[in-house]
Amino acid sequence: MQEWKIVKTSRSGQEYVEAKELSSGVRSSCRAVFFRNTHNSTGEKIVSLKIARMSKIAEGFKEKVDKSITLTTPELDNLIDYIQDYYVPLNVGMTEFIAADEDAAKLFSKVRELGISDDEVVDKLLESGVLTENLSVAITAARRNYAIQEFRNAIEQNYPESYWQEWFEHNKWILGSEFLNILPERDIDVDDIADYLMRSLDGFLDVVEIKKPTIPFWVGPDSHGNYYPSATLSGAIMQCLNYLYKIELQSNSVEFLERVGGTKTVKPQCLLVYGRSNDWGEDKSKALRILNASYHQLHIMTYDQLLLRARQLLGLEGDDEPDEEEALPF
Numbered sequence: 001m002q003e004w005k006i007v008k009t010s011r012s013g014q015e016y017v018e019a020k021e022l023s024s025g026v027r028s029s030c031r032a033v034f035f036r037n038t039h040n041s042t043g044e045k046i047v048s049l050k051i052a053r054m055s056k057i058a059e060g061f062k063e064k065v066d067k068s069i070t071l072t073t074p075e076l077d078n079l080i081d082y083i084q085d086y087y088v089p090l091n092v093g094m095t096e097f098i099a100a101d102e103d104a105a106k107l108f109s110k111v112r113e114l115g116i117s118d119d120e121v122v123d124k125l126l127e128s129g130v131l132t133e134n135l136s137v138a139i140t141a142a143r144r145n146y147a148i149q150e151f152r153n154a155i156e157q158n159y160p161e162s163y164w165q166e167w168f169e170h171n172k173w174i175l176g177s178e179f180l181n182i183l184p185e186r187d188i189d190v191d192d193i194a195d196y197l198m199r200s201l202d203g204f205l206d207v208v209e210i211k212k213p214t215i216p217f218w219v220g221p222d223s224h225g226n227y228y229p230s231a232t233l234s235g236a237i238m239q240c241l242n243y244l245y246k247i248e249l250q251s252n253s254v255e256f257l258e259r260v261g262g263t264k265t266v267k268p269q270c271l272l273v274y275g276r277s278n279d280w281g282e283d284k285s286k287a288l289r290i291l292n293a294s295y296h297q298l299h300i301m302t303y304d305q306l307l308l309r310a311r312q313l314l315g316l317e318g319d320d321e322p323d324e325e326e327a328l329p330f
Helices: 073-091 102-113 118-128 133-154 161-170 231-249 254-259 282-293 303-313
Strands: 020-024 028-038 045-057 060-063 179-182 196-200 205-210 270-273 298-301
Touching: 020 073, 028 073, 045 073, 133 161, 133 303, 161 196, 161 205, 205 231, 231 270, 231 298, 282 298
Parallel strands: 205 270, 270 298
Antiparallel strands: 020 028, 028 045, 045 060, 179 196, 196 205
16 A cells, blocks of 8 residues: 655745665665755745765764765665655645556546546545545645644745735635635725635625734833834734725625625625734733724734634644754754
8 A cells, every 4th residue: 555655844844755765884874855945035846855975873873074975776776766756746846645556647637637626526526425524524634734834834934925815815714714715806996905805604795914924013012011013013904994994985886796796795894914923921912902802893813823723723732843953854
């Protein structure tokens, strides 16, 4: 039976797979590992291969200073096997994969050629009995678990807003179960474009606005120990309130109703995703609760609060991040 190959992620966001020992002797070992990084500005996935000769010491292995190696024929054969298993799936962005025989590969290719969405394929497989409900739930849980790992690593990076807008579009579930779907329309009017116009659970129009996790949240404390929204947070809040005002102005517009697919507007709500709270104490958490209580149609959540809620939704407890020294297997 084929085994799943899993892409692991270090605390710093570097992805890697299980290392391969190409050869082993009495005093040394030769090992290879694929790892994948994300370009800071473009978001492009960059796959690299590290090959190192290791000296055996009392504590285990130590990498030799010389980085240039000549592979023997057995080592090269082992390396080719490793590349065939991992290089192509990693290079096209896969995070979980399994080897398939020729017939299965042809079948998967035919399904892709039909242009059917993943959700439609799952529905058909469920209807036919090929895919059980339990397996479908397990696959969804596995995908969301990976999304949480990706989310946790990405909030440590200084990605632009456009990265997060695309990421949440593919992972809508993390924004909350109160949203049914993201509407294809984003324009409120000729001047205002929201990140997402959403259809809520009760069928009405809501807004989600995404800001970066790396921008400042609070100013203070002052002499009384009070915290105040930073200038960028105040600007984001005013932007959201302006969106809500403009949407309510459009509530009786037939043209706007058509653009949002018939989703009616009644007291729209806005979720603002902004900044970090991983290093907050009780004073800052209290300040956010007070700030949220002052708005009837706006709710502010940090990226860390979203992460915590998502982990609880999947029943994940504790902190399972790897140690820094585990960034790569050697």
